[in-house]
Amino acid sequence: MTLLPVPEALARLLALAPALETEQAPLLAALDRTLAAPIHATRTQPAADLSAMDGYALRFAELRQPLTVTGEAAAGVAPFAIAPGHAARIFTGGAVPDGADVVLIQEEAIRDGDRLTLGGEGPPAPGAHIRRKGSDFTTGDLLLPAGTVVTPAVVALAAAAGHALLPVLRRPRIVILSTGDELVPPGTPATGIQLPSSNAPMLAALLARLPVEVQDRGIVRDDLPTLTAAFRDAAAWADIIVTTGGASVGDHDLVRPALVAAGAEIDFWRLALKPGKPLMAGHIGATVALGLPGNPISAYVTALLFLLPLAARLAGADHLLPPPETMPLATPLPATGPRREYVRAADREGAACPLTGQDSAALRRLPEAAVLVLRDAHSPPAVAGAMVTVVRIA
Template identity: 45%
Template sequence: MLSSPNSSPLIDVATAREIALSQVEALEEVRDLALGAALGQVCARDIAASVAMPFFTNSAMDGYTLRAEDLGEAGGLLPIAGTIAAGAADPQILPRGAALRIFTGAPLPEGADTVVPLEEASEAEGALVLTSRPERGANVRLAGSDQPMGACLVARGTRIAPQHIGLLAANGIGRVPVVRAPRVVVLSSGDELAAPGAARGHAQIHDANRPMLIALAEAAGCEVIDGGILPDEVEPLSRRLADLSATADLVLSSGGVSLGGRDPFRPAFVAAGGEIAGWRVAVKPGKPVVFGRLGATAFTGLPGNPMAAFVGFHLFALAQIARLSGRAPTPFAAFKARAGFSWRHSPGRQEVFPVRRLGTSATGLPVLERLGIGVSATLFPLAEADGLAVIPAMSEGVARGDILNWHPFCAG
């Protein structure tokens, strides 16, 4: 049974996030990927170092290696007995009373305990001339000093970034256990929609939401299936939703979820056998959001308003994707900033809006400018935005200099 508008009060954003998250569970399927294919995937279990690093004691500088005690009390000249390059095939021994040229990363010879940088030495007639006396152990990287054996290189639930690839490669690890990427279907609903690049009818607009949501889901590490544009008719939409439930972990739709007579998503979802867990959220933009499940598949229906769809993805779908991937969902807008603007707000719904960073306050916080004033449907302000900021539902407004919570786009 569909609830009537009057019997469906608005859900606050925190509760809506809990409902959204309750529709998904962490995926258990693990895949073993080559290191080069693991970027952006989520590590399925802790990866520990099998050895300590560095593997061997080596030079941190290009220069000369010596035995500190050979310098004597007043320093002195040391004959240069040879050169050690990085990757030297055979171990070497430092002769008593001599020095060896050495390059960064080259293994320290037996008996050596100090490296003098090139900038602090010179050569004269085959001997090393020092400008100052070095301290014993200077510029030497001891075996195991960077990373102990057994150290956790990448923790379970970590989304693998380029620096993790580098660390794993340095440890000789060529394959990585990762959680299967969530399969997400993205579709749009609406007779008014034409595909980007296609000819549009007299009263049509180009579908911005589907390409945008596909890009957002791919950036979040999903395997994305383009569900296309569906008409504003309950029966074909219901059949499509039922078909998709067999292939997806999460279906993201946009459009057709409000109270309009031509908004078919909710009745189509129920006709397909879906169960609605929550509907209508106290957020602006983005009130008509639907959460539910159809079998093992979670469904999140976002509004057709492009800005609202963008906001809804960051508020709800991003958290669902994190949980599916085995990661802990991060709070939305957890960073602090100062308002570089004033704005009166009507209490009732949490408001989310694009902002641009103007600079930094005297206390080190970003100073934000509000964008898109008086415009809630267009994506145009997002092109200049550095993130999204939030005004709490019961706030009466913001004064210049007030503390704000915001979500910088670089935070993911």
């Protein structure tokens, strides 16, 4: 069987992603999600000329003559008018009275009872220390285009523009299924050849960075009817079903036949990738099924390269993978074989230092990995100091 190149596999996987519906979400619930429609201002900001400082509102032409203080303009107080020869006490955010065209800051004002005189250089020109009506935005202005990711700054702008709800894409729903009779839940004593299930919590932790809903439905035994039923149940809710293990060619690798029995169409299986060759993808109706390898490093790398971009695409993101960087190698690397390799490496003072123990089941040094060194198939040996392409993962 011809192994599928990684870029083609990713493109085909992303093409399977279904379009999600739009919903109106409260501001906080919309955080980190993608706007499904543009946001326009429903009000003008500021809605009136407002003072930017504490001080006195007056006519600039009368700045250098004694004035009589009448009235007080605090934030939220309806605007009023001042007559010639008068000034109004004003506070930050207060509406500038009709007739006033400048604010004298209080540090430059001398007040004796109701008498006000200039105590400094004063404002340089009319309009000083005034936030003009509509200087931020006006009703109907386009503030945020569709596709914008909702950040705390976006929340602030939307709230100021009069929005309590935002049109965002529904959160993608993802089911995690772990397969393997050898697996036991984390924290359960593992006897003999049993293994704690580390892939599911790892996947859930990776996905926790994205605006998605995740259900870990636990360990599914290596039994065709059980697996088939689990896939059918998951497809009734999920946009993505992700499995770990059982995607290879052994007698107990039942993910592929179970998917087919559940009504799936397999799009591709087995990649020119190391680690992660037995990755599989297909769909059950509109639900994408992604079968990751069972070895924990293979599951980790393929989750970074395929699951996270797929989930991000469903969530509406444009940037699916960190942009590639170049770094010098700290130590040499041997020539590669017929598959593209992603070598786990630490970042040592700006150089990629490949970790020892690149076995796909060896987890001990994984927390040290800051980058994956990308090495194309049939690459020659790389010497220390050579510039290499990396994908940052931490």
